[in-house]
Amino acid sequence: MLKTFPATFALMAATLLLGACSDQVKDTHPQQLVTQRQAIFKKMTKTLEPMGLVARGHKDYVKVEFVEGAQALKDLSGQPWVFFSADGNYPPTKAKPVVWSQAAEFKAATDQYLATVDKLVEVSGSADLPAISAAVDAVQKSCKSCHDQFRNER
Numbered sequence: 001m002l003k004t005f006p007a008t009f010a011l012m013a014a015t016l017l018l019g020a021c022s023d024q025v026k027d028t029h030p031q032q033l034v035t036q037r038q039a040i041f042k043k044m045t046k047t048l049e050p051m052g053l054v055a056r057g058h059k060d061y062v063k064v065e066f067v068e069g070a071q072a073l074k075d076l077s078g079q080p081w082v083f084f085s086a087d088g089n090y091p092p093t094k095a096k097p098v099v100w101s102q103a104a105e106f107k108a109a110t111d112q113y114l115a116t117v118d119k120l121v122e123v124s125g126s127a128d129l130p131a132i133s134a135a136v137d138a139v140q141k142s143c144k145s146c147h148d149q150f151r152n153e154r
Contacts, residue, residue, distance in 0.1 A: 025091040025092035026092070027092055029087070029088075029090055031087070033083045033084075033085065033087060033088035034083070034088060034090065034091075034092055034093045036080075036083050037080040037083035037084065037088070038094075040076060040079045040080040040083075041080055043076050044073060044076045044077065044080075047069055047072050047073045047076060048069075048073055048136075048139065048140070048143075050065070050069055051066060051069050051070065051073075051120070051132075051136050052136055052140065054066060054129075054132065054136070055129075055132060055133040055136035055137065056133070061127065061129060061132070063125055063127060066124050066125070066132070067124045067125045069124075070117075070120050070121045070124035071121060071124075073117055073120065073121075073139075074117050074118070074120075074121050077113065077114055077117045078114070081110055084099055084100075084106070086100065094151050094152050094153075095150060095151060095152070096149075096150050096151060096152055098149070098150060099150050105149070106150055109142075109145065109146045109149065109150065110146075112142055112145075113139070113142040113143065113146060116135070116138040116139045116141075116142045117139055119135050119138065120132075120135040120136060120138070120139055122135075123135050
């Protein structure tokens, strides 16, 4: 035990030192608006991932699973936007200031995204793989477009 103690201690010390050097800012806002919207976006990503695998032919299309996934994405897709309130622009946000200074453009991008999700839900049960692939691609492109315009990549 005495021989492993120095190694264990060194590992713990290194972990603490590296953690102290982290530039990760904690969300200390009372309502944790940034944390809440980021959590929803992560759920949205995890929900879309299996559909992307189907769209690219890396996973079989199973109607019930795909329809459930598309509906789950639709249910999530309306949730994060409320957390982009005036109070939601603080570190550790990854949102660019234009989210608030160009609110109409941000709303238009949000509406465009929601429309692509609606289309995905519409075709999800059709077993028309080209239409499904196009719908998944449209959702992913809408995500990327919004990120390019409104999100800092850090």
